[in-house]
Amino acid sequence: MAEDFEPKIVVFACNWCTYTGADLAGTSRQEYPPNVRVIRLMCSGRADPVFLIKALVNGADGVFVGGCHPGDCHYTKGNYYARRRINALQKILEQFGLAERTRLQWLSASEGPQFAQAMTKMTEDIKKLGPNPLKEALV
Amino acid sequence: MKGVQLGEEALDNLFKSLLAEGIVDVLIIPQKIGENVAYTMVSDPEKLKSPAIFTPIFTVNAANVLKHMPAEKKIGVVFKPCETKAAIELVKLEQFEKDSVLMITVGCPGTYKLEDYNKHADEIGDKLDDSKIEQLKAAGCEIRPACKICEDKLLETGDVLIDRTDGNILVAAISEMGEEALTVIGEIELTDIDTSALESKRSAIIESAKPFREEWKTASEELRDLDKFLEVFKDCIVCKNCRDMCPVCYCKTCFFEQPLGKPEGVDLLNIVGLRGSIKVPSDSLLFQLTRMYHDCFTCVHCGACADACPKEIPLTNIFPWISEKVKELFEYKSGRDVEETLPLLTYQEDELQPRE
Known part of the structure; x- marks a missing residue:
């Protein structure tokens, strides 16, 4: 059963870097697992932690937020705010063993291969963790 | 003085x-x-x-x-x-x-x-x-x-x-x-x-x-487990008294009073269709986790939420404890000085997850 487990991972990607990086990964024919569902946001700072909580509560096995490297934000500081928010959220989720299912990573528009790598790594890690227990729980 | x-x-x-x-x-x-x-x-x-x-x-x-x-x-x-x-x-x-x-x-x-x-x-x-x-x-x-x-x-x-x-x-x-x-x-x-x-x-x-x-x-650390956490909140009836009595929960229109946070009718049926089965009133876990995130910086440990809970959920073991953990991360203490900036309204370039 565990081997058949195909996780569902929600990816919130910044329009200016990670999303374009994902585009580059596609056009340069980089392969990565089909487990990820990419949602485009205008900035990683738009990734309200409530989005992450809702995804997890509704049974997503992992949530990934991709933003610009520090200093490179299109809106100068959105990713700095995102970093504080996601870290605070992870601290909360840590108490209930859900923090490992969330990840914040910096991926620029030129990092197509890195995007593919990040998705592969995330999928592998979540496979090791197993399905989200909230999927089966009555919440 | x-x-x-x-x-x-x-x-x-x-x-x-x-x-x-x-x-x-x-x-x-x-x-x-x-x-x-x-x-x-x-x-x-x-x-x-x-x-x-x-x-x-x-x-x-x-x-x-x-x-x-x-x-x-x-x-x-x-x-x-x-x-x-x-x-x-x-x-x-x-x-x-x-x-x-x-x-x-x-x-x-x-x-x-x-x-x-x-x-x-x-x-x-x-x-x-x-x-x-x-x-x-x-x-x-x-x-x-x-x-x-x-x-x-x-x-x-x-x-x-x-x-x-x-x-x-x-x-x-x-x-x-x-x-x-x-x-x-x-x-x-x-x-x-x-x-x-x-x-x-x-x-x-x-x-x-x-x-x-x-x-x-010790009591709080015991809850450091998803199953126990769910067990504690199984009695939550989403009456939102904790939110209404909380001094630092301040939004004029709460997310949980809007269609997305308070699904009714067809919306509710769609969610059941998607998940197979849900608890009603719906979204108690989403509500509690969201409130935890929204108030983790400003919680003043007054215990008004625990007093207001009709189901006597030990909220004093949960909210102040979570909030202390988060505040430690940003070296912030609530309610000290009006001149202090809230952690989410500021940032430092080199912190938490530096540039790789």
Whole structure:
């Protein structure tokens, strides 16, 4: 059963870097697992932690937020705010063993291969963790 | 620090003078109403008949009343340190102007839940001290869990500090606004006071809270598991009392009053269709986790949420504990200084997850 487990991972990607990086990964024919569902946001700072909580509560096995490297934000500081928010959220989720299912990573528009790598790594890690227990729980 | 020693009667007159001299337009102050004590708002000094500021009771967090107050009126509030802390967080959240509110903090010996106070009103009285707390504990009447772990019962925050030790009442000005307010009142003459007694009382409070904090930490750490966490919240009926009574939950329209956070009818059927089965009322976990995130920086550990919960979910073991963990991350303490910036409104370039 565990081997058949195909996780569902929600990816919130910044329009200016990670999303374009994902585009580059596609056009340069980089392969990565089909487990990820990419949602485009205008900035990683738009990734309200409530989005992450809702995804997890509704049974997503992992949530990934991709933003610009520090200093490179299109809106100068959105990713700095995102970093504080996601870290605070992870601290909360840590108490209930859900923090490992969330990840914040910096991926620029030129990092197509890195995007593919990040998705592969995330999928592998979540496979090791197993399905989200909230999927089966009555919440 | 400047202050003055006053008698009980002089203290009551002080509150009247605040209104009569026009230092404040409205005073929010706990008063005796029959056998009970409740917060009142007073504009006419003649109607300020029975202030009961030392009664150890927690009804609501009075900072709630300050939300959306217009800046034109000057408002005075006489409340406990946890309520002052909440008011300071609300200033940071831009819910009212600091300059229009005179915060008078009353040193607190710990408080009882309204139900417990009603049962034991005569024994509790308004002169609570540590030995009395022990006596009442033996009689099965304990102070609120949030008060047991509180280290801030004599926090120097707000504009004026009122403290009673062994029957002596000290009124001290903490801020410039507080000093100005006290000087306008004719009968009072401020002198420099010795703060060493206050300091030692403060360290005694921290010391006596220690064993309870250890207990609280152990109880909280036990919840550090998803199954246990779900077990605790299985009784949640999403009545949202915790949110309504929380002083720092301040949104005018809550996410959980909007269609996305409060699915009804077809929306609800769609969610069931998607998941196969859900608990009703829906989204209790989403609600609790979201509230945890929204309040983790500003939580003042007042325990109003736990008091308000009709299902007696031990929220004091959850919210303050989570909030302390998050605050540690940003080295932030809530309710200290209005000039401090909220952690989410600022950032440092090199922190948490540096550039790879």
